[in-house]
Amino acid sequence: xxxxxxxxxxxxxxxxxxxxxxxxxxxxxxxxxxxxxxxxxxxxxxxxxxxxxxxxxxxxxxxxxxxxxxxxxxxxxxxxxxxxxxxxxxxxxxxxxxxxxxxxxxxxxxxxxxxxxxxxxxxxxxxxxxxxxxxxxxxx
Amino acid sequence: xxxxxxxxxxxxxxxxxxxxxxxxxxxxxxxxxxxxxxxxxxxxxxxxxxxxxxxxxxxxxxxxxxxxxxxxxxxxxxxxxxxxxxxxxxxxxxxxxxxxxxxxxxxxxxxxxxxxxxxxxxxxxxxxxxxxxxxxxxxx
DNA sequence: CTTTGTGCAAATTCTTTGCACCAAA
DNA sequence: TTTGGTGCAAAGAATTTGCACAAAG
Numbered sequence: 001x002x003x004x005x006x007x008x009x010x011x012x013x014x015x016x017x018x019x020x021x022x023x024x025x026x027x028x029x030x031x032x033x034x035x036x037x038x039x040x041x042x043x044x045x046x047x048x049x050x051x052x053x054x055x056x057x058x059x060x061x062x063x064x065x066x067x068x069x070x071x072x073x074x075x076x077x078x079x080x081x082x083x084x085x086x087x088x089x090x091x092x093x094x095x096x097x098x099x100x101x102x103x104x105x106x107x108x109x110x111x112x113x114x115x116x117x118x119x120x121x122x123x124x125x126x127x128x129x130x131x132x133x134x135x136x137x138x139x140x
Numbered sequence: 141x142x143x144x145x146x147x148x149x150x151x152x153x154x155x156x157x158x159x160x161x162x163x164x165x166x167x168x169x170x171x172x173x174x175x176x177x178x179x180x181x182x183x184x185x186x187x188x189x190x191x192x193x194x195x196x197x198x199x200x201x202x203x204x205x206x207x208x209x210x211x212x213x214x215x216x217x218x219x220x221x222x223x224x225x226x227x228x229x230x231x232x233x234x235x236x237x238x239x240x241x242x243x244x245x246x247x248x249x250x251x252x253x254x255x256x257x258x259x260x261x262x263x264x265x266x267x268x269x270x271x272x273x274x275x276x277x278x279x280x
Numbered sequence: 281c282t283t284t285g286t287g288c289a290a291a292t293t294c295t296t297t298g299c300a301c302c303a304a305a
Numbered sequence: 306t307t308t309g310g311t312g313c314a315a316a317g318a319a320t321t322t323g324c325a326c327a328a329a330g
Contacts, residue, residue: 019310053312058295074214092259119232121270129263136260159285193287198320
């Protein structure tokens with residue numbers, strides 16, 4: 001199964017009609033673990049889809065994230081980042097160079113929240129910030 | 141010790157000169173656990189400080205958060221929220237009404253991250269999203 | 281005096297909206 | 306032919322910047 005088909009399956013699984021644009025964006029997110037912004041996605045797809053508009057990218061990302069087909073990350077306060085990997089994992093952002101990594105996390109589901117009973121929890125985001133290996137050594 | 145003095149201590153502790161505006165903003169954040177936006181802080185302080193400008197509020201919040209004297213939360217993708225409580229705790233936001241709570245968390249420090257050795261972690265944010273008690277019951 | 285903080289107005293940037301056109305069922 | 310998707314241009318909103326004035330040591 002090629003990556004286009006995998007992307008299509010994800011869309012269908014979440015009840016989203018697989019238009020050409022949506023497929024391209026979904027496929028892009030599943031193939032790039034760079035946690036791109038809407039702008040990055042647009043710039044990368046535009047050369048091969050010259051009619052694509054930024055509005056469509058924004059619309060599509062909002063739709064996909066709203067349906068749960070992708071994750072929308074707010075770890076970077078400037079731009080929303082998107083992640084095609086919807087499995088449980090944490091994120092790390094370097095405060096110096098801005099690089100953004102996935103972090104595998106043990107026990108992310110086992111975090112105990114007191115008084116959680118009253119709330120219906122649907123999402124959990126775990127964000128770490130600090131300095132990446134390269135930047136860490138440059139701190140004076 | 142009154143709340144103004146407590147706020148002053150916090151500023152001094154983090155090496156920040158306690159101007160009148162900074163003191164007012166720091167004190168506001170320590171007395172309000174509402175996780176306000178810059179705009180809310182400005183609007184609430186303005187009546188008693190008519191010369192206060194929104195620029196100063198933004199400048200001050202950036203300074204305080206940068207020095208670690210307050211927390212800057214990105215749980216709400218629209219506006220940055222600020223928290224005068226810098227102790228370890230998680231946050232919850234209702235996706236329907238937008239209300240924002242603190243959540244006490246057991247084991248927040250014990251979350252195990254593999255491969256953390258290469259990184260210098262300085263901050264950890266744990267965000268839960270879902271539906272609050274009131275909104276939960278209104279879901280159809 | 282000299283450095284630092286404040287505040288107004290303007291600029292910047294990310295994102296959404298209004299609306300017309302296009303495509304598919 | 307009706308519904309939904311796309312895309313352009315414009316609007317909107319949060320935050321930052323440039324610069325002049327005020328304050329504090």
